[in-house]
Amino acid sequence: MKMDYIETEEILYCYAPYAKEIAKWLSPSKVRHSISTASYASYIARKIEKQSLENKLIIAGLLHDICRELPPYEMLKKSQELGIPIGESEKHNPILLHGPLSAEIAKRNFDGIDEDIYEAIYWHTTGKENFGLIGIILYIADFSEPLRKYSQAHIAREIFDNEGLRKTLLYCIEQRLSLKKHSVLPQALAFLNWVREKNTDI
Ligand SMILES: [Fe+2]
Ligand SMILES: [Fe+2]
Numbered sequence: 001m002k003m004d005y006i007e008t009e010e011i012l013y014c015y016a017p018y019a020k021e022i023a024k025w026l027s028p029s030k031v032r033h034s035i036s037t038a039s040y041a042s043y044i045a046r047k048i049e050k051q052s053l054e055n056k057l058i059i060a061g062l063l064h065d066i067c068r069e070l071p072p073y074e075m076l077k078k079s080q081e082l083g084i085p086i087g088e089s090e091k092h093n094p095i096l097l098h099g100p101l102s103a104e105i106a107k108r109n110f111d112g113i114d115e116d117i118y119e120a121i122y123w124h125t126t127g128k129e130n131f132g133l134i135g136i137i138l139y140i141a142d143f144s145e146p147l148r149k150y151s152q153a154h155i156a157r158e159i160f161d162n163e164g165l166r167k168t169l170l171y172c173i174e175q176r177l178s179l180k181k182h183s184v185l186p187q188a189l190a191f192l193n194w195v196r197e198k199n200t201d202i
Helices: 008-014 016-025 028-047 051-063 072-082 088-092 094-109 115-122 133-144 151-163 165-179 186-197
Strands: none
Touching: 008 016, 008 028, 008 051, 016 028, 016 051, 028 051, 028 133, 028 151, 051 094, 051 115, 051 133, 072 088, 072 094, 088 094, 094 115, 115 133, 133 151, 133 165, 151 165, 165 186
């Protein structure tokens, strides 16, 4: 199975400007997580025969956490400057802003961050109703990429290989919600309900 993954070297070579940028913002372990998310997202795309999404997924995977390690006060300050809505939950937990903030920073730093990539990065921690396929794959890859240490990541990858995307997505959302230390955001619940109600294959 490992052989199907796009190699780290290939990502670093073909997507060098993105890799260089995240290295300015993130610790080595978060850079590795971002590369691994990009690699696993492209694996998912190949498996479900959506190779056309690979390029966007690798870019989204590389950039999704670009603001993840900013200090909380900086997250609040930058979000304010960029006009990102800050609710009560975000005020108490500025880390919740890292998705929206990463999407904005990605857009400002690179041409070619289209709506699909922007949406995927913006909502990658909660998901949302009517989430696009790029976002859905990023959400799964972020939760279950092979460098994740918790056992649920391994289980999610097994489910994906044996039972497909929809079951994996449901598993990832349910696990993610049950692991949450803080209260569940309404968008995350709306995402779960939307997937549950959706009968068609995702
Ligand atoms: Fe994140
Ligand atoms: Fe992440």
